[in-house]
Amino acid sequence: MSEINYKSRGSILNPLRTLSFLARKPVTLPLEPRAAAPNYRGFHLNDWEKCIGCSTCQKICDNEAITMIHIPELPEDPVQGVRAQRPAIDYGRCCWCGLCVDVCPTASLSLSREYIHTCEQHELDSYFILPDPHGMHKRFYDHGWRKTADEDLIDLQRQSMPEREPVERLQSFDEFIDGYDTQAAILEASRCVQCGMCHDSCPAHMHAPEYIRAIWEQDLEEAVRQIYRTNPFAHVCGRVCTRRCESACSIGVRGEPVAIRWLKRYAMDHVSHERIRAIAGGQRSGNSSGRRIAIVGAGPAGLTAAYDLAREGHAVTVFEALPEAGGMMRYGIPSYRLPAERIADDIDVIRSMGVEIRCNIRIGQDITLAQLHENHDAVLLGIGLQFGRSTRIPGSDHPGVHSAVDLLRRIRLGEFVAVPPAAVVIGGGNTAMDMARSLARLQIAQHGLACVTITALEDREHLLADQEELRETGEEGITILPARGPQRCDIDDSACIDGLFTVAVRSIYDEFGRFAPCYDDSDVQLHRAGMVVEAIGQQADLALLGEELTERLAWDRGRLQTDNRGQTSEPWLWAAGDLVNGPDVIHAVADGHRAATGIGAWLAEFAEATA
C-alpha cells in the first residue's frame, strides 16, 4: 500500500481511455434478483393455516422485530389454543437469524429466498410487513431457511411418567402414578415456550408459564406461589385436572403437549406442607371485614370461594353434610387417582386461612337455609350434583341396580361393597370409567378376577370420558362397548339381576350435531352380570331450598339462575360450581373465584350504600 503514489495524476491520455467504452456493446442487467441459495435467509413466509398466533416467535426475538397483530377476521378460541393474531416483522430490526423459524411450535414460519425490497422515502412503512405464504411482494421465490428436526428448538416428546403396571394397579386402591423426579421435571419444563396458551384456556387462568419457568429454574417455592395465585386445589389439580391447558398447548400442534398437570404435581409434592401453608398464608389480608359468610357444601367451588373470602378478611363458615370436606373430590373420585391425604393437604391450607368447616351438618335438616340467611351477610350454595340419574329402563329399580355416585361414595367412605364376579356399567363419561375400575379392584379383592363391561350410548369417537381415562380403563382389562343403548335389565327366575340387554346404536347425532339416536333393533345383546351400575348423569339435591324459596327464585331451564357474578335472584343467595356451571374441579375452582369476587364486591357496594 505504501508503494502507491497517491499524488500521481496519471497519464495525460487517461481521458481518452473513456472514449474506448463507446465502442463496446452495452450491457443491461435485469432488476430481477438472482436466485438465492436454497437455505437462504430471506424475507419471512408464514402459513396462516398452520399459524395459531401463539406469539412464541415474538418472545424469542432478541431484536424485538416481531409484533403480534390482531386480525379480527381470524378465529379466536382459547379452548382450542387459537388466537386471532399473526406476527408482523419490522425489517428495520430483523437480523434474519431465523430463531423465530427454529422455535415456531407449529412450523408455520419459514424464510424465503427473496431478499430485495426498495421503496421511496414516504413508503418506509413498507419495511414492516405481515408475512403470508405468498411472499413479501406477492411473488413466491421459494422457501429458503426451514428448520429440520436437527434445528428444531421444540422438543416434541414429553417425559414419560412412571406408573405401575395394570396387573399391579388392580391389586389395591393405591395411587399408581409415581410422579416426576427432578431431572424429568426440569426436562419437561424446558419444553415450554412460554406462549401462554395454557393460561388463556384454563378456566381459572392459572399462571402455568410462570410456575413452569420456576420449576425449570428449580425455584419450587416460587412455583407454588404462582400456583396459589389462582388455585387453592393445587394437589388435587396436579392429579385429576381435566387439563384444558394441555389441549391448548402450542407444542401439542406437532407433538405431545407439555405435561402441565404433572409439573404442577411435581412442584406441590416437592415443597413441604408447612412451606406451602406459609406461602399461601402470605397472601392473606390482615384486616377483618366484620362480614360473615356461610357456604353450603365443602366441594371445590365452595372451598375456593371460602379461601378467597377468608383471604379478604371475611369470616367464612362452610357447612358440609358428609363426615369429611372435599365433596366430589373426596367422595366421587377413587383414591387410586386422588389419595385422600392430598385432598386433606389442600383443605388444611384453606383452613389455615381461617375458614371454619363444619362437617356432618345437613342444611335443610340440621339448620335451615333461613337460619343461615339470618346469621350471615351472604350465603353461597356450592352443593354440586350429588344424585345419580337413572336410565329408568325396565328393571332399573331392582336392588341389584346401583347408582355410580352412591357406590363410589360408599367405597370412599370405607364401607364394604360386595360385588359379583361380573358387573356392567352404563355410561361413557369419567364417572363410568371410575366406577368400572373401582369395581374391578373390588372383584380382584373378593374373587381374584375382574370382569367389568361398560356400555355407552355414544360411539367411541364421542365418548365423554378423557382419553387418558379410556386408555387406563382399557389397560386394566375392562371391556368398553360404545354405541350400545341400554334396553332393560335381565332378572332371572330367582329375582336376581342376570345382566343388561342393550341394542346397537347406529348413530347418535343428526346432521346438525344434535342428539338424535338411531337404533338397530336387529342387534340386541345380553351382557350377563350380577350387578348393573348406572353412571349416566347427575343432578342436584335442591330440597334444602324448600318450596317457598324455590318459588321465589328465578330458574334457567332447570338450573338456578345466576348473574355473571354468581348471584341468584335473591340478593343474599349465591351459587357456584356444578350446581350452576359444570363439569369438573378446575371449572368449580374458577366458579368459586367468580362467586367470591362477586360476594366481595356486593358486600362493598352494600357497605357504601349504608355508610
Place this chain on the structure above:
Amino acid sequence: MNDHPENSGGDLAGEGSAHAHGQLTGKKSLQEILETATRFEQTARDFYTAMIPKVSKRIRYLVEELAAEEQEHYDLFSQLATSPDIDAQILQQIAVPVNDHRFSDCILAPDLGEHPDDQAILQYALYREHAAMEQYRQLADSTDPGPVQDLFSWLANEETRHKRELEAEYYRIIHSGGV
C-alpha cells in the same frame, strides 16, 4: 331408555322401525282421523297445562313449553279440519296402522303421580311424539299421492322434528349433568 314410565315394552331403542303396508288393518275416514288427532293434541295440552302448578318451579318451563307446543298443534288441526284443500277428501276412507290403538291410547292422560320429575315428563312426551310420528308416517304410506298424503307426510315430519328436540333436551338434562 324407556320412553314411557308405564310401558315397559315401548322403548326409545325401538324407534324408527318401518312397518309394511301388510300390517295395516281397518279403515277410517279422513275426518275421523283428524278428529282423533285433534283430541290427541287437545288432551295433551290440557294434561301439561294441568301439570304446571303441580311441578316444581325448577322444571316448570318444561311443561309450559310442552303445553305451548301442543296448543300450536291443536290450532293447526283445527284449521286443517276446515281447510278447502282437503274438504273434498274429508270422507275418504283411509287404512289405519295395526298399532292405531297406541296412538289412540295417548289420548288418555297417564298417571305420572302428583309431583312428576323432569325425566318422567320428558319420557312421557317422547312416547307421545314417537307414537304420533309413527302414526302419521304410516298413514302417509297408506294413502295415494295427493294432498292427503302430503298432509300426513308433513305431520310426520313435524312430529319427528319435535321428537328430536325432546331427545336433545333429554340428553342435555339426563345424560350431560356432571358426567
